[in-house]
Amino acid sequence: MYKYSIILLVIGCALLLSSCGAQTTQPITVESTGIWNHYFVYPLSWLITFVATLFNGSFGLSIIFVTLFIRLSILPLTIKQSRSSKAMQVIKPEMDALKSSYNMKDPKEQQKFQKEMLSVYKKYGVNPMAGCLPLFIQMPVLMAFYFAIMRTEEISKHTFLWFNLGSPDPLYILPIVAALTTWIQGKLTMRNLPENMQVTIYIMPAMILMAAIAMPSALSLYWVVGNVFMIVQSYFIYGKEKSIELKA
Structure with missing residues (x-):
């Protein structure tokens, strides 16, 4: 269930960015007030401007460089999130078998199942929330x-x-490239979703396409670079890691 919560969180953040972002047009400066502006948005704005000076004033190259820098900085969190997700997939058959042995309509049976479920997590050293925490740390940075x-x-x-x-x-x-790379990324990272959740792979590219058509090209460039990085990252994480070892 936590996996679906993560997906819904990502979709919600994308909706927030595509709808609220266009309304937030006030320029960010060192004098901007508020914790979000002063400690999150402005430092990244300053970094973009500083890097642009290193590239002879090219803000396009600056956006590319800073995007890659941020993605590399949060890569350890992404890998941790991926490993947690893989661990949950490994123990899923055992969890499904355990769940089938209880009457989930009975509150007492539910409590017994919860205790058994925690025992299975402890047995394999799996923390179901470990996949959520890295995402909650990443999202403020990416949104800022x-x-x-x-x-x-x-x-x-x-x-x-x-x-x-x-x-x-x-x-x-x-x-178009932003939407296409979003779709490829979704195919790599969400391929194990149930069929009723597969529509997510197509919702995100459609949202990105509509937003990119209406918004400044600087944002589209950011999405393209970020997506390409994520595609390469996902290939190595999901394509190369065939299995994960759990302690028993």
Whole structure:
């Protein structure tokens, strides 16, 4: 169940970013007040601006570099989350067999099942919440970076490749690539979902496509770079790690 909660959290954050992000247009500065602005959004905005100076004022290259830097920084958390998810999959058959031996409509039977379930977790050294905690740490950072891009005024005044960073891509190339890479990432990371949850793989790309068409190209660039990184990361995590050892 916790796995589905994570998916719903990701979808909810995406909805928040696509709807609320467009409304948050006030430029971020060192004088911006509030804990969120002062300690999360502004430091990342400053980092984007600083890195741009290292690339001769190219905010496009800065967004690429900072995106990769942030993704690499949170990679250990992502790996921990992945390992926890794999561990839950390994013990799932045993948990299903245990659950089938109890009448879940009976409150007393439910309590017995809960105790047995905790014993199984303890037996294999699995913490079901270990997959959630890394995500809760990652999301504020990624959301702050999103808003830093949205609210750094200098970004909108620059161009990169064929597009203006402050305007939607006139050729729709970035939105399409952003949606396509989101779909590929979903196929890699959500392939073990039940059939009734498979629609999630298609919901996210559609949301990203609609948002990228309407929003500044700087955000589309961020999504594309982040997605490509996640695809490579997912290939090695989900494609190379065939099994996980649990203590018994």
